[in-house]
Amino acid sequence: MEATTLLYDDQPDRALRAAQQGVALAPAGSVAQIRLAGQLARTQARLGHTDPAADALNLLCGHAERQVPHARGLFSSAAAQSWSVAATTSLCLGHSEQARAFADQAMEVYGLDPRVSPTRRAITALELGIACARLGDPEQAVTYGMAAISTPRYSSAIVARSSSLGATLERTYPEATVVAQFSQDVATLKGRAGGVQGRLTDRETIVQVGRLPRAASRQTDQPPLAGGGIRCQSAVSRSASAWECLD
Structure with a gap:
């Protein structure tokens, strides 16, 4: 929760530290660890840390393939959410093809129950x-x-x-x-x-x-996880x- 709040408060450096601290304490394979993997992936991507973002993204996708489609609750984690975070991370890294594939997977899961x-x-x-x-x-x-x-x-x-x-x-x-x-x-x-x-x-x-x-600044596209991440900002x-x- 703290990492998410800091990320949306335009403090990605602090968000990264919070996520890293959480990962160090979270039990292996727990919902907390999966959610924090997603936070690590998109926060590292926002900071332009390409390799760490790719590592966290790969971990998140591995979890997503084994998760239930949907889960209720503020602190829950499910495949649809994980694939969506993976898409966000890929867009921040400039990997549009990969982002489209991840977002397609998330939408396919959401389509299983339009009410969710x-x-x-x-x-x-x-x-x-x-x-x-x-x-x-x-x-x-x-x-x-x-x-x-x-x-x-x-x-x-x-x-x-x-x-x-x-x-x-x-x-x-x-x-x-x-x-x-x-x-x-x-x-x-x-x-x-x-x-x-x-x-x-x-x-x-x-x-x-x-x-x-509101118009933003730039657009880029690169081969999936091939380096050259970009720093992005949010207010x-x-x-x-x-x-x-x-x-």
Whole structure:
């Protein structure tokens, strides 16, 4: 929990230390160890630590293959969640093909029971959209994006990832009709969200408003786990801005 809070509070160095301390204490094969492996993977990726991120990602994927599809509870862990975190990590590392594969696996698991985790499903759909946009498929990216932002439940992660998807589409496909439609919809919802105040995190109040699109900085693509990680930043805890590594 502490590592997650620190990560969304734009303190990845402290988040990494918290996750490393937790891993050292967690029983082998426990739910805590699996969740912390995910925290290590995406935090190392945000910091640009390619090799440690790859090691943690491989550990997480090994667990995901043996996990139950879904699990309820704030401190639970299941395959759908693990594959989704793996997709986030891959996007931060610039591995779009790998991110798409992991997000596809997560969506397949979520599809087994559409009632489970609508917020996490939306986050995964947005990450799948970002991967598709980077890989040259804006139509599919918009399809995933529209499905995600149609959910009546929003978290800071949905705000950030929808912003990243919108920025990627606008920059890469500025003349595409589907992109213009998506941008218009997000802009409308941005107006609805304009009055939202205070700090948003995945673990706090879910706000039933729109999304705050904000252009982020860059896009990259590299062979899976081949090095050259990128550092990314987030100010979600203050202004629901995008995870720049996802753009």
